[in-house]
Amino acid sequence: xxxxxCVKQIPDPADPGALEPDHTLKRDGKLILDESDTYGxxxxxxxxxxxxxxxxxxxxxxxxxxxxxLRQALAMGAAKAILVSDDTLAGAGALDTAKVxxxxxxxxxxxxxxxxxVESSDGYTGVVPEQIxxxxxxxxxxxxxxxxxxxxxxxxxxxxxAGYDECESPLPALVSVTAGVxxxxxxxxxxxxxxxxxxxxxxxxxxxxxxxxxxxxxxxxQEIVDVxxxxxxxxxxxxxxxxxxxxxxxxxxxxxxxx
Amino acid sequence: xxxxxxxVHVEVNEGTVAPxxxxxxxxxxxxxxxxxxxxxxxxxxxxxxxGAHGATKVLATGDxxxxxxxxxxAGALAAAIEGGDAPDALFFGTTYDGRDIAARLSVKxxxxxxxxxxxxxxxxxxxxxxxxxxxxxxxxxxxxxxGSPAIALFRPKSFVAEASAGGPAEVAELARGDxxxxxxxxxxxxxxxxxxxxKLDEAAVVVAGxxxxxxxGKFDMIETLAKLLKGAPGAxxxxxxxxxxxxxxxxxxxxxxxxxTVYIAAGISGATQHMVGMKGSKNIVAxxxxxxxxxxxxxxxxxxxxxxxVLPKLIEALQAR
Numbered sequence: 001x002x003x004x005x006c007v008k009q010i011p012d013p014a015d016p017g018a019l020e021p022d023h024t025l026k027r028d029g030k031l032i033l034d035e036s037d038t039y040g041x042x043x044x045x046x047x048x049x050x051x052x053x054x055x056x057x058x059x060x061x062x063x064x065x066x067x068x069x070l071r072q073a074l075a076m077g078a079a080k081a082i083l084v085s086d087d088t089l090a091g092a093g094a095l096d097t098a099k100v101x102x103x104x105x106x107x108x109x110x111x112x113x114x115x116x117x118v119e120s121s122d123g124y125t126g127v128v129p130e131q132i133x134x135x136x137x138x139x140x141x142x143x144x145x146x147x148x149x150x151x152x153x154x155x156x157x158x159x160x161x162a163g164y165d166e167c168e169s170p171l172p173a174l175v176s177v178t179a180g181v182x183x184x185x186x187x188x189x190x191x192x193x194x195x196x197x198x199x200x201x202x203x204x205x206x207x208x209x210x211x212x213x214x215x216x217x218x219x220x221x222q223e224i225v226d227v228x229x230x231x232x233x234x235x236x237x238x239x240x241x242x243x244x245x246x247x248x249x250x251x252x253x254x255x256x257x258x259x
Numbered sequence: 260x261x262x263x264x265x266x267v268h269v270e271v272n273e274g275t276v277a278p279x280x281x282x283x284x285x286x287x288x289x290x291x292x293x294x295x296x297x298x299x300x301x302x303x304x305x306x307x308x309x310g311a312h313g314a315t316k317v318l319a320t321g322d323x324x325x326x327x328x329x330x331x332x333a334g335a336l337a338a339a340i341e342g343g344d345a346p347d348a349l350f351f352g353t354t355y356d357g358r359d360i361a362a363r364l365s366v367k368x369x370x371x372x373x374x375x376x377x378x379x380x381x382x383x384x385x386x387x388x389x390x391x392x393x394x395x396x397x398x399x400x401x402x403x404x405x406g407s408p409a410i411a412l413f414r415p416k417s418f419v420a421e422a423s424a425g426g427p428a429e430v431a432e433l434a435r436g437d438x439x440x441x442x443x444x445x446x447x448x449x450x451x452x453x454x455x456x457x458k459l460d461e462a463a464v465v466v467a468g469x470x471x472x473x474x475x476g477k478f479d480m481i482e483t484l485a486k487l488l489k490g491a492p493g494a495x496x497x498x499x500x501x502x503x504x505x506x507x508x509x510x511x512x513x514x515x516x517x518x519x520t521v522y523i524a525a526g527i528s529g530a531t532q533h534m535v536g537m538k539g540s541k542n543i544v545a546x547x548x549x550x551x552x553x554x555x556x557x558x559x560x561x562x563x564x565x566x567x568x569v570l571p572k573l574i575e576a577l578q579a580r
Contacts, residue, residue: 013531017393093371094362121532124512125374126353127412130329130362139444140329142359145506159506160355161272163452167327169444179513180500221371221405225387230398233538233557240550241564246573249523249544252560256542258464258488258521259577 001051001149003044004108005078006101006116006132007037009062009069013121022217023224024090025122031062033069036117038076038184039177043147044115045077046182051149055079057111059104061089061097065202074195075187081198082107086205091217094123098131100215103208105136107201113154114174118143129176140174141167147175262291262347262381266336266408267314268361269298269305270354276305278461279352281312281420283413287350288313288423290381295346295428297336299328299356302430310428312420318433329359330441335433336360337367340408348386348409350379361410363441372410373401377417386411394531395538415460415516416539452507457491459508464490465519467510467537468498471526471547471566475503480570481525487577493517495527511536526566529554546570 009031011017018026044056058073058081070081082104089100105114114136119126133140143159154169159178187195205212213219239245253259265287270277280296287294295316296309302319309317318339323331336349349364351357353375365372377398378389386409387402403409459465466488468481478498485492493515494508510517511533522540527533529545529552537543538557545558546569555561562569 019397023399094374095365095369095371098362098366119513125372126358127362127365127372127374130359131366134330134333134363134366134441137439137441139441140359141327141444142329143355158355158446160449161277163450163507165446166448166450167444167446170440173444178506179496180502180506221403222373222401223404225382225400225402227397227399230391230395232396235556235561236559238550238555238558238561238563241562241569243568245546245562245564245569246576248560249562249569249573250576252542252544253488253521256521259580 001048001054001113002057002109002111003048003054003113003115004057004059004105004111005037005040005044005073006114006129007041007058007060007069007073008034008120009060009066010034010120010122017122019227022091023227027063031066031069033072034117034121036119036121036179039179039181040115040117041073041076041078042182042184043177047113047147047149054112057082057108059101059108060084061100063090067200070200071195072187074198074200075191076185077191079198081200083200083202084205084208085202086212088205088212088216091220092215093220093222094125094127095131096215096219098128098135099210100205100208101128102132102135103210104203105132107203107208112171113149114138114172116174116176118176118178129174133174136174138172138174139169141169142176144175144177145181147177147181264293264295264346265291266346266349267294267296268349268351268357269296269309269317270352270357271298271300271305274304276308277352278420279354279415281308282416282418283350283352284309284312284314285421286379286418290379291347297332297433299323299332299360306427306430310425311422313423313425314428315425316431317428318431320433320435325445325447326442327359327444327446328356329363330438331435332360333363333367334438334442335435336364338436339433340368345408347407348411351412353412353414357412361412365410368408370405370408370410371403372412373403374412376411376413379411385409391535394534416518452505454507456486457489459491459493459510460515460517462491463520464488465493465510465517465540466490466523466525467493467495467527468525469495469527470497472498473567477567478503480574483574484523484570487574490519495530495533524554525570527554528552529557
């Protein structure tokens, strides 16, 4: 069973974000593997292990030929990676991203399943996985909280407002997984060493047969008009508990008439 | 200028129209001459409330035979639009099905979809949407520049639902075509996780717990306090991911957006993901050991202290009243 996992390399979420003057996200520091994508990588590795054959391929899109996040996922056990890195992608919206990743998946060779996180931790548009499914004409199940393949059929528990749905689909298919779906492994020393020599192809938009004029700022079909600071919420009183802080809370709740 | 027509996706929970749909209908009718709704499923029992919130028509696909909405509804919408019945914009809630349909429709129409919006306005001949970024500290305004229809997803509680005194919406068919392999995913069974008390996103009081509770068993304190305040228990993503409580409890970017009268955050540091989901609360009480925790930046009453000491005393004091 061959599984393709879409992964994103993002600025460290612990740093406060900032925008460049052209309104793209500032990415001058080192990029890291989006933690929410580690669940997809782990899930893929487990499914391939269970099937007893096949491999995990990573696809990613990132500026500046950034590969550190991909090396981390290769160290976890993925077999190879395809990175699309091209200056023309600056300003790419979700649809552009999906077009690029769908084309890159086409380069991965045959696949039975495509996995992705439900949304990235930086842009969090949450639409790229389903857009990729539409571009590849695949059935898709989003917000998976468990994934299994049995007798060639995909079985997924999909989160809903009220609980979850038991879903089923023939393969090939695309699934987006929620955080916490599995416990991602830490790369071993052996894995980290092995990752250095695993195949990692870097492609341009033109390599994928996509017209560069149709992606990035030129092709986004949307333009940022302005960016403004949101009204700040003022912090109120802050006290250190000396054993009687609960009385302060009771007074506060009393004042609001909720008790 | 006003737009001539907007279509709004109808989110149905347990047979009734979800609040987010009524919120979006209310905003849409201020922007367009005509607002119509569409539903992936049957329109039975929906026409009255949709009409009362401004929809003149509801386009229904009928039973999807267990198929997930995404491929089927996007296919039906694209066919209707290409057939000449095109709205200026399609609005969706940021919901499970809303995202799936909007994403697939954007590919079919080769138009962008803009997610996570909290406002929308007419800007010249186009629509512009507002999207909070960086945990809600900045707002990006983006104009659709690819021509109509614009496709936009809105966060819950971005608008206040108000009835317009309209009569029941007319029910019409939204014809489905064959969507081939893309439509092959099916729902076999639905599971409802029972919860008691008010719903998390509708409760006047929310008491939420985070990693600072230390262990799963301590979440009992959160539930007891929520019950005493006739509120709902909530949780940070950290303890949902750790498996302490079900996903239904999660407040934040990927969980529920809440705007209660009082939000009590116990042992929650205030990661961006969490703040997005609760910053709109009218009053915020935070209890945390770390006096530098970001949650104190938005708290009306901040208690620098140990939740294991403060919460038991608070529970005792409330029980004594």
